[in-house]
Amino acid sequence: MKEMDKKVIIITGAAMGLGLAAAQEFATRGAKQVLVDYNKEALEKAADEIRAEFPDAEIVTHVADVSKEEDVKAYVELAESSFGRIDGLYNNAGIEGRQAPLAEYNLDVFRKVVDINLMGVYFGMRHVIPVMQKQKYGRIVNVASVGGIRGVVNQTPYVATKHAVSGMTKNAAIEYGKDGILTNAIAPGAILTPMVAEAFKQVNPDNPEAAEREYSQRNPTRALGQPKDVAKLVAFLISEENGYVNGQTIAIDGGESNLY
Ligand code: NAD
Incomplete structure (x- = not known):
């Protein structure tokens, strides 16, 4: 019996990066998973990799764009019809947009960042919370960013939406804590x-490695974080081991957001 046997977790943006690392971590813990992404090919590849490493893993995949409410309803219905309940939602899908100063920002890109980073996270909570309320149990982890607690030059819509994610997290926490969520x-x-x-390529198209080196030297640990570091934190917050942390935005950044 593994620690997350019988737990059902939905991960959005599961095809790569932080979502994929979390899916691997949950697989080691025995959870049943609904993996959601709008990149079909990458999603199937990710699921195949997990199944190859964990032959007993119970995984279903669903191609969905989290900025479309009907797609979100569909992944929630799939989780219920496949596994009968939803214990955890890792609301992770997000995009950065392009880098540009506030007054020059392309409006179509701005709206796209809002649709995915803000509305996508909202739709996930909107449709999962009623299921969790019926169960009187649930854990939700929304992905903000250091850009959700600080400004980041040339990333206005990203920073705005990530602050919004932190705000919505507080509201969900105070409204649904009574329901065991x-x-x-x-x-x-x-x-x-x-x-x-991709961001390092935008910062220094001729030499993205130099941008990466420079960036990591600013960090108190002199290193970038690894997706598996984030996955361990998420696994705690989304498990029953988390009994009382609610409404927090937890930085995982090597301490960099404390630098002045
Ligand atoms: P990534 O680009 O490597 O992976 C994101 C995944 O989400 C991709 O598989 C992509 O196809 C999917 N996705 C994007 N928009 C989607 C949509 N509308 N519907 C469904 N799937 C969608 O990104 P990542 O670095 O793993 O980032 C994951 C989350 O973490 C994002 O919300 C991001 O803002 C946040 N974040 C990342 C970092 C970092 O350093 N990597 C830092 C702060 C916050």
């Missing part, structure tokens, strides 16, 4: 995932 957010710093690799 604990809701928290994580605020990762620079964790080496495909999204961050």
Whole structure:
């Protein structure tokens, strides 16, 4: 019997990066999982990798765009019809947008970041919370960012939506704690995932490795974070081991957000 046997977890943005690392971590703990992503090919590849490593893993995949409410309803219905309950939601899918100063930001990109990072996280909670209320149990982890507690130059919509995620997390926590639902957010710093690799290319197109080196030297640990570091924190917050942490935005950034 593994520690998360019988627990049913939904992960959005599960095809790569932080979502995939969490799916691997939950598989080691025996959870049943609904893996959601809008990149079908990458999602199937990720699920195949997990099944190869953990042949007993119970995994279903679902191609969905979290910014579309009907897609979100569908992944929630799939979780219920496949496994009969939902214990955890890792509301992780998100995009960074392009880098540009506030007044010059492309409006279509701005709206896309809002639709995915803010509305996608909201729709996830909107449709999962009623299921968790019936069970009188649930754990939600929303993905904010250090950009959800600090400003980040040239990333206005990202920073705005990640602050919003932190705010919605507080509201869910105070409204649904009475139903046995604990809701928290994580605020990762620079964790080496495909999204961050892409950001280094935008910062220094000729030499992204130099941007990565420079960035890691600013961190108190002189290193970037690894997706598995984040997965361990998420696994705690989304498990029954978390009995009383609710409404927090927890930085996982090597201490960098404390630097002045
Ligand atoms: P990533 O780009 O490596 O992976 C994100 C995954 O989400 C991809 O598989 C992508 O296809 C999927 N996705 C994006 N939009 C989607 C949508 N509308 N519907 C369904 N799936 C969608 O990114 P990552 O670095 O793993 O980031 C994951 C989350 O963590 C994001 O919310 C991001 O803002 C946040 N974050 C990451 C870092 C970091 O350093 N990597 C830091 C702070 C916050």
